Amino acid sequence: MASTILSSGVRNNLLTLQQTTAQQNVIQNRLATGKKVNSAIDNPVNYFTALSLNDRSSQLTGLLDGISNGIQTIQTASKGIDGITKLVGSLQSTVKQAQADAAQNRPTKAGTALATATEAAVTSKSLKDIALDKKIGGADATADAATATSPGDVGIDTTTNVKGAIFLKSGSTTYTASFDVANATMRDVVNEINKSGVATAFIDEKGQLNVKGTGSEEVQFGFGVGTDDTTSQAAAAGAGNANAKIGFATADNVAGTGIKGQSITSAVRSNLIQQYNDLRTQIDQLAKDSSFNGINLLQGDRLSIQFNEKTGKNQTKLDIQGSTLSADNLGISQAINTQLNGFINFQNDADLDKATAALTGALTSLKSLASTLGSNLSVAQTRQDFTKELANVLTTGAGNLVLADPNEEGASLLALNTRQQLSQTALSLANQADQGVLRLFG
The missing domain is CATH 1.20.58 (Methane Monooxygenase Hydroxylase; Chain G, domain 1)
Structure with missing residues (x-):
């Protein structure tokens, strides 16, 4: 054609x-396509550059799910710590209830009478007042009876003894105090004992000095005299060389034979034991339940959050090693009704004090762990926001190269x-x- x-x-x-x-x-x-560069033919540099930027943006966006799961795992562990902290607070309340019920087995002892009916008839005073007013020392080592004109004394020779001292020990707490015996009275001895915090003292209607421990531990009590503070305190802490002068035995100053409590159990404290142990068990159970997506930072699991698309040494990530959280690891011992190593005797004031200290230490440990998790959570959230913004920047940059x-x-x-x-x-x-x-x- x-x-x-x-x-x-x-x-x-x-x-x-x-x-x-x-x-x-x-x-x-x-x-129609919204792009000014639809293939490498249109603009090879812009096309492949935009393709690389979009690929990285897509990879970073894919990491956001892992970062989000990591954040939720940390938050779950943090919530678990919050719950355990409340349980520890409840344990503290239980211990305080037990402490509020003063144990009935306070070590108590009454000495022999320091006043007689004869003295009461002569002085027209009660046996209690006569005993309180009696002086510690006199001109010889013989006790002098109270008269209408003299308060009498318990028989400390002030010509050879200038100082008197008391010694009290309960558990690991020791108290020693000395005073001049020339003008001191039994009232001064009572007041010194009451200052100790280890025991309290009073003279009853029979004219007997009573010493009662402030806790449920055995109380060692010694009364000594000497030429100065040093010798009198040594006498009080050692043999208690003047115990008999105020109605007590020398053995009352010896560990194992001191003033002991009766074996009477507080019903209130016994009833609180189960409550305490139940709360303690809940700590272990709550820690075991604080998992997310199979990872539990309160049971020693390890969490790894990846932040970039690279591998090897160029990869950035956050590794969090969890802790095994339990009542035992927090130093919270089980409660029982008797004295046994490794347990809390709810009938013993010293054990309750130790339990209080242990619970305070547990709270400190929980706060430290919560602080660590909070710091890691802040890092993860910051990287999550950064990754979102970076992916948006990459997508925008790619669009600037190819979009019409x-x-x-x-x-x-x-x-x-x-x-x-x-x-x-x-x-x-x-x-x-x-x-x-x-x-x-x-």
């Missing part, structure tokens, strides 16, 4: 029209449409010029 020969004017106008149509197709494709501007492309398409119409008009005019030769044959 023979080709059609076009005039120069028609061919030029046709070529222009074809170029305009091609440009329209390109712009229409940009508007709808306003610009629309304006270009409108201009091309106008150009197309003009090209079509020019082509028509060129054809009309070629048709002019037909008039020669008219």
